[in-house]
Amino acid sequence: MxxxxxxxxxxxxxxxxxxxxxxxxxxxxxxxxxxxxxxxxxxxxxxxxxxxxxxxxxxxxxxxxxxxxxxxxxxxxxxxxxxxxxxxxxxxxxxxxxxxxxxxxxxxxxxxxxxxxxxxxxxxxxxxxxxxxxxxxxxxxxxxxxxxxxxxxxxxxxxxxxxxxxxxxxxxxxxxxxxxxxxxxxxxxxxxxxxxxxxxxxxxxxxxxxxxxxxxxxxxxxxxxxxxxxxxLPAEDSVVLDKLTRGTGRALKVAVPMLSRIANFDDLDPLASEPEVDLVFVPPGEPLPVDAGLVVIPGSKSTISDLRDFRAQGWDRDLQGHVRRGGHVIGLCGGFQMLGSRVTDPSGIEGDLTEIEGLGLLDVETAMAPEKTVRNVQAWSLQHDVVLQGYEIHLGVTTGPDCMRAPVSIDGRPDGAMSPNGRILGTYLHGLFSSDAYRAALLADFGIVGSGLNYRQTVxxxxxxxxxxxxxxxxxxxxxxxxx
Known part of the structure; x- marks a missing residue:
């Protein structure tokens, strides 16, 4: 029994x-x-x-x-x-x-x-x-x-x-x-x-x-x-984000805006485990740090609502300044959708607002659709030529010229989009940073030698x-x- x-x-x-x-x-x-x-x-x-x-x-x-x-x-x-x-x-x-x-x-x-x-x-x-x-x-x-x-x-x-x-x-x-x-x-x-x-x-x-x-x-x-x-261990509730240590003076500062409906923020845990990475969750009311080398826009349960709030916080201006200074940007799932020129929701899936201007950092558009993609996947980084593994949970289809430079291949099909200079990219793949090889290659882009950490084994x-x-x-x- x-x-x-x-x-x-x-x-x-x-x-x-x-x-x-x-x-x-x-x-x-x-x-x-x-x-x-x-x-x-x-x-x-x-x-x-x-x-x-x-x-x-x-x-x-x-x-x-x-x-x-x-x-x-x-x-x-x-x-x-x-x-x-x-x-x-x-x-x-x-x-x-x-x-x-x-x-x-x-x-x-x-x-x-x-x-x-x-x-x-x-x-x-x-x-x-x-x-x-x-x-x-x-x-x-x-x-x-x-x-x-x-x-x-x-x-x-x-x-x-x-x-x-x-x-x-x-x-x-x-x-x-x-x-x-x-x-x-x-x-x-x-x-x-x-x-x-x-x-x-x-x-x-x-x-x-x-x-x-x-x-x-x-x-x-x-x-x-x-x-x-x-x-x-990965945290379950966003209440813990306010308690994270910030400003440790490490080699690479990674800024993550705390969206109102932030989702799957444990995507960032592997980055936080790297000794040379200072992962900063930026709460509402505070600007994105000017000394960040990388800004990661995380997933969102309500892309349109969070995008509207993103602008209300002034983070759109902070992000433009970050890009002008030569900074890098990665958008994950809902964060990827925000990076485009427009997000539409003709069926009102997320609420009453059915269209919003995107952040305009990628030449793509996203249309929300009723069918939800939910699956575990095998993937490959086309940008760094290393194996990836993760999952997809999202609504919407993203299309546009920058999708021709997909940074990721998921189950053999291109996914995401990347700017011509390679400094701005987005993907629907959750678990991107869990790949030890990808993290090492990403840190190398910033002149940092990775720790060689086996993240899964650490957990x-x-x-x-x-x-x-x-x-x-x-x-x-x-x-x-x-x-x-």
Missing amino acids: TKTIMLQGTGSDVGKTVLVAGLCRLAANRGLKVRPFKPQNMSNNAAVADDGGEIGRAQWLQSMAARVPSSIHMNPVLLKPQSETGSQIIVQGRVAGQARGRDYQALKPKLLGAVMQSFETICSGADLVIVEGAGSPAEINLRAGDIANMGFATRANVPVVLVGDIDRGGVIASLVGTHTILPEDDRRMITGYLINKFRGDVSLFDDGIAAVSRFTGWPCFGVVPWLKSATR DDALDSVAGELEAVLDRQWLDTLMS
């Missing part, structure tokens, strides 16, 4: 994703057939699962941790925010429509069938399934029809471990408060709790553990320190390190019982 456990948080960004990944790798290292599962995810960082269709990048990473192929059933409901109030809805890997927040609340009960079907699929043949919640079960205003936290846990009869983040403060109140406001049927699903992101002498929190246990009756399954290895080693750290600090009896 498949064992199951669900990690829910006292709030968002408490570290559930990394903990699930670490536990998956720990179980895999012990020889178990382990699978990750997240009923509902909200993220514009999407991956193409090995069986086709979109899932959250976090579940893709967790499948890597579990050493199993990724599947659309690991994340049956994915919400991709397109505006402040609405999201695109992906169900079992395919676009199922769009909904505003209030409309989605009414839709959730109808999605429970797909969630349970996917959960049964993931459980089949597995020794252990580790489930990740979303947000917090304490959001009792969203409890009716819930499929992300306690609604799923009670329906599937999956025991819950509550995760509290001590780094943000108030962890005792958040745990005890969650216990207080949960209805009894939900409360009894919780078997214990974890304290995450602890810094310093763990014994100093002994009284805190005693207090939580006194108020709730829950046992503590471990106090997890700040996991340094986790910084080498895999980080997963092993996180697993090892968890094994050292988690309650031995609880862990052994879970993984027996």
Whole structure:
């Protein structure tokens, strides 16, 4: 019989994703057939699962941790925010429509069938399934029809471990408060709790553990320190972008404007791992740095809206100045579309604005189309003559004279466009910088010798390190019982 456990948080960004990944790798290292599962995810960082269709990048990473192929059933409901109030809805890997927040609340009960079907699929043949919640079960205003936290846990009869983040403060109140406001049927699903992101002498929190246990009756399954290895893992949520170190004075500064609907920003992680690269995410309200050698415009869930905002920030003028100074520009997916002369959306797929002038740095135009391209691909850099591997997730078709200088070949067909001088290029390929050979060639263009880093191996080693750290600090009896 498949064992199951669900990690829910006292709030968002408490570290559930990394903990699930670490536990998956720990179980895999012990020889178990382990699978990750997240009923509902909200993220514009999407991956193409090995069986086709979109899932959250976090579940893709967790499948890597579990050493199993990724599947659309690991994340049956994915919400991709397109505006402040609405999201695109992906169900079992395919676009199922769009909904505003209030409309989605009414839709959730109808999605429970797909969630349970996917959960049964993931459980089949597995020794252990580790489930990740979303947000917090304490959001009792969203409890009716819930499929992300306690609604799923009670329906599937999956025991819950509550995760509290001590780094943000108030962890005792958040745990005890969650216990207080949960209805009894939900409360009894919780078997214990974890304290995450602890810094310093763990014994100093002994009284805190005693207090939580006194108020709730829950046992503590471990106090997890700040996991340094986790910084080498791709981040799921754009909230982390504000926390990244900037201005390190390295050889090459790479500037990335933080678009309002930035998508798949983990495309930049391999560049950030290079010792001679200073990767700067530029927040709204700040100019693009004049000393940047390369500007990368990342993917976007709403190209037209983000392009309009790009101009409102004055980044278009900054980018023109960057190009006049001899700087390089790479546009990825939505960022590629922005670099052209025009973007049209005749069917209103992205919203009410159906046409917008592009940044004019590439002689191409993009027309949005209803059919979405979602696939893993094999690719080749025509610019640097090295192998690439990645995926496509995009709407729209881009055409124009600069497409005759395609920088990439995807599955044998030209992709993207490049300026005559080769300093400005765009492509629909996600994962461009994950190629160690491509990164080395790109850095060589700037006179920099690459580190020789194997990025994929770096992520895999980080997963092993996180697993090892968890094994050292988690309650031995609880862990052994879970993984027996």
